[in-house]
Amino acid sequence: MSILGWIILGLIAGAIAKILLPGRDPGGLIGTTVIGIVGAFIGGWISARWLDRPISADFYDGATWGAAIGGALVLLVIYRLLFGHSRSR
Numbered sequence: 569m570s571i572l573g574w575i576i577l578g579l580i581a582g583a584i585a586k587i588l589l590p591g592r593d594p595g596g597l598i599g600t601t602v603i604g605i606v607g608a609f610i611g612g613w614i615s616a617r618w619l620d621r622p623i624s625a626d627f628y629d630g631a632t633w634g635a636a637i638g639g640a641l642v643l644l645v646i647y648r649l650l651f652g653h654s655r656s657r
Contacts, residue, residue: 574605574608574609574612575605575608577608577632577633577636578604578605578606578607578608578609578636578640579601579604579605580604580636581604581607581608581611581633581636581637581639581640582600582601582602582603582604582605582607582608582640582644583600583604584637584640585600585603585604585607585637585640585641585644586600586604586644588637588641589641589644589645589648591648599647600644603640603643603644603647604640606639606643607636607637607638607639607640607641607642607643607644608635608636608639608640609639610639610642610643611634611635611636611637611638611639611640611642612632612635612636612639614635614639615631615632615635619635
């Protein structure tokens with residue numbers, strides 16, 4: 569999958585992570601979008617590196633989507649812990 573494909577996957581993964589973890593984020597929509605893109609890259613890298621699941625060239629691979637969404641969720645939780653919890657506002 570190309571870099572553009574990973575960016576699109578990250579945008580969608582960020583949106584899904586935002587739906588799964590609703591609330592006001594310190595960075596707003598742009599911050600959540602960046603977290604989704606970075607989470608997709610990190611999730612794919614972790615999947616390929618430590619989970620012995622090579623990254624598929626297919627955009628519609630379920631494991632790739634799971635890794636991207638998982639990475640975005642983890643980064644969103646870490647971001648909220650570091651820069652303010654959404655429920656306290």
